[in-house]
Amino acid sequence: MSASMPSQDPSATAPGQAPENAIEISGLRKTYAASGSDAAKEALKGVDLAIPAGSVFGLLGPNGAGKSTLINILAGLVLKSAGKVSIWGFDQDKNPRQSRASIGVMPQELNLDAFFTPRGSLDVQAGLYGVPRSQRRTEEILEFVGLADKADAYARSLSGGMRRRLLLGKALVHQPQVLVLDEPTAGVDIELRQMLWTNIRRLNKEQGTTIILTTHYLEEAEEMCDEIAIINHGEVIAQDSTSALLSRLDQKSLAITSAKPADLPPPPPGMKAERRDDGSFLFTYSPAETGPDAIFATLASHGITIADVTSVEPHLEDVFLSLTKPT
Ligand SMILES: Nc1ncnc2c1ncn2[C@@H]1O[C@H](COP(=O)(O)OP(=O)(O)O)[C@@H](O)[C@H]1O
Ligand SMILES: [Mg+2]
Structure with a gap:
């Protein structure tokens, strides 16, 4: 993972065009409907959150706090029950296409199609996001995530760590301004963790990509994140700069x-x-x-x-x- 990331369309990242907040969330609620013997579950109970553009933002909380629910709502994978979400200044309901184009998500689950190769997966993903062939950066992304030599291997033959890197690559095909990573380093070995963090830092520093990550490694959040929100039982109980949170x-x-x-x-x-x-x-x-x-x-x-x-x-x-x- 040493290749440098190709630069983004400069017009998309001109400082004057960046909104103050990459993400604005207000009154966000999610209740999962009851199913079978499972009662309905209120996973988010009215979340307000502003995530500054250009930051590395950590979403921390114990298991079941609602972190993945929040992230999956941002990704458009889960439908919210109530509230307002705007991504890069685009209201998710009023401008679904632009808001979706502004965000890339590396999910917690390894949901790769076993019959695609890394190159094939990236191509399909680029197609889904409407990236024209001439603007695809498949080879550069393969380099960036360290899968160039596995470009044509079937996904089912990839190790867990390689699959995670492919998920990162997929999140990057449309050059999103906001990159969301749900527990990116959970269960990965130290070497891969270092590679992921190095790459994520570079995306933030060199491209200005806003990074939002969930982690339950508190040391990692402390080291990586400028700002942190702590979420518990579906509610944000603290949001502050990492240093202010520590001095609190x-x-x-x-x-x-x-x-x-x-x-x-x-x-x-x-x-x-x-x-x-x-x-x-x-x-x-x-x-x-x-x-x-x-x-x-x-x-x-x-x-x-x-x-x-x-x-x-x-x-x-x-x-x-x-x-x-x-x-
Ligand atoms: N698809 C679902 N259907 C029903 N309940 C769910 C679903 N996904 C998550 N939940 C519940 O919502 C709560 C929040 O889960 P989640 O957002 O995954 O938390 P976290 O990512 O912080 O561990 C948990 O109680 C979980 O069991
Ligand atoms: Mg989760």
Whole structure:
């Protein structure tokens, strides 16, 4: 996956033409009808969401939260029950053709036709999107997703990782401004994960493609995403820049390495103290209530000389847990 991606039609990405938000969603609801012994399920309960153009946006939430439902509605694969969706400025109901042309989706499920080769699949997909033969970039996309040498192999002979890359290729045939990836790295090996992230970053940086992804790897979201929405039980419970989301957690930790071996001192009031595997002391506190001075005073009163101090930042996982914990 080293070939550079061909540039998009410049008129389609001229900065002046990009809307402020790649996606705008308001009052979005979805109830799956009851079927057989399954009761009706309200999967989305009135979602409002604005996804800035040019961002790498993460949609996080536990299993069953409604992430795939939301993405499948964007993709036009699931019909919404109520609400408004606009993609790249096009209302999904009023301008279905333009809104569909603006988005490419790499689905969570591996839904490939076993009888098509990668080249054939990309051609069929391009045909579905009305990309004229002269404008098809089949070979370049095959290069981009690292399937050039498998271009004519039947899909059923491709490994799971190759199928995922083909799904990414299919999402790109019509050069969408918005690329949506539903759990792109779930169950894939580390090497493929790195390749996918490298490619996705490049699409974002070099083409300005807006990226929306769902993941349950919080570290990945923290590393990749500029902005994050957390969805739980069909509702968005937080949306913010990744850094703001992290700073929202009113928690800081300082790790202190003692110059000489020493016992863990009792923590100052309102703090937690623990010994870490490397022998350092970890003090965790709420910055609104107390601060490092109290730690230094405690250490001094126990005759502990400090060799080193490091600040340990909270992780998205802590934010996520604090927001989604059952109440
Ligand atoms: N086709 C469907 N028919 C009925 N219920 C569904 C369907 N798809 C999803 N659901 C239900 O809707 C809820 C949200 O599912 P989903 O959007 O797949 O969540 P996520 O992707 O966050 O795991 C879950 O309770 C799921 O069981
Ligand atoms: Mg899902």
